[in-house]
Every structure is written in structure tokens, then in C-alpha cells.
Amino acid sequence: MEQITQEIKRFAAFLIASEMDDKVFVFLKENPNPSDAQVHTFAEENEYDVHDLEKAFYRLATKYVQLKSEQDKKASDAKGHSVNIEKDTISNKNFRKVIYTGKKMQLVLMSLKPDEDIGDEVHDNVDQFFRVEKGTGEAVINGNKHSLSEGVSLIVPAGSKHNLINTGKDELKLYSIYSPPQHEDAVVHNTKEKAMKDEDEHFDGKTTE
Secondary structure, three states, X not given: OHHHHHHHHHHHHHHHHHHOOHHHHHHHHHOOOOOHHHHHHXXXXXXXXXXXXXXXXXXXXXXXXXXXXXXXXXXXXXXXXXXXXXXXXXXXXXXXXXXEXXXXXXXXXXEEOOOOEOOOEOOOOOEXXXXXXXXXXXXXXXXXXXXXXXXXXXXXXXXXXXXXXXXXXXXXXXXXXXXXXXXXXXXXXXXXXXXXXXXXXXXXXXXXX
């Protein structure tokens, strides 16, 4: 639904920019399913051609139905994802590697070099799960410290300031589950430096399947 909402907003913005003004967007936000009487009253009050307005609303509705149908079909065709998470996590050498993105969750592999951390983060609307497969480290959640070692799992509630630090001599290998997704599907950041430069990268609504 998030992807559909984003697509509809872009399409609505196009219609408004090319045919109308932002009063239409405000009207649709307040009246997501307007009646004919509401449309006619709005057109009269704002001196719009009611036929142009109806055509624009029809195009928006058609776009919504099209996108919703495509998403429903995609969801019904989903095959799921199976992976040897321990093996793939240990063999991963990338700072961050997204391996699967669903509508409501995302699986990501991570590898931190000795003395490296992920950096202080806060995900306002995302809960996050970590599990360590190899190495040692420390997690800090809102100032509370947690030791990390093989087999340890960690949950970071949404809105919590957190950081993970590799305090060992070997790479810290872990995987994370974001709910909902946080990153673009299939994104790979070989190093922390590349991840920091790509700071505008966020989940854009596109899923793995």
C-alpha cells in the first residue's frame, strides 16, 4: 500500500501541476472518495471546469485501481525466500547487504570490521532485530549497553537511539530484520564509508517480489 500511495501522490502532483493547483490535492486529502455533489460544489467555489475536474479524478481513480491490481497480483505470485542464514551471514564481507524485502519486513546482512560501528541511528517507525553469528561486540540502546557474541540476539524498538560496535579482533558478522523495511531492495554497501555517502537511500516501496 505504501508504494501505491507514493505512486498516487506523484500522479496527483503531475495532474495538479499540469491542469490545476494544490487546492485539488487538499480537497482530495479531506475527501478521499468525494460524491458528485461535493465535486460540483468544489468546482463552483473555485471556478474550475467541473468536467475537467471529473476527468482528473477519474484518471486518479483508474491509476489507483491499476496499481492496486498489480500489487495484489504480485503478492499472490510471491514465492518467498529461503537461505542458509548462518552460512551467508558469516561469508558476507559487505558492511550492509539487503537480501530480501517484503511489504512489512526486510532481511539484511552486515559485517563490521574491528573497532568499526554502524554509527548512532534512530529509526522512528521501524523495529529492528539483530542476531550475531560470529565475533564479539557491544550494542548501546538509549545509553544501555549489551554485550554481543555468537548466538546473541537483540531487539531495538522503534524510536530508540542505538549503535553496534565491533570490540573484537575479528569481523563482527550479524544479520538484521527491519519491520517495516528501511533500505532499498537489493542495495549493497561494501563499506561503511559508502553507506554514509548514500545517506539519502531509504526504502522506496519496491519489494523483492
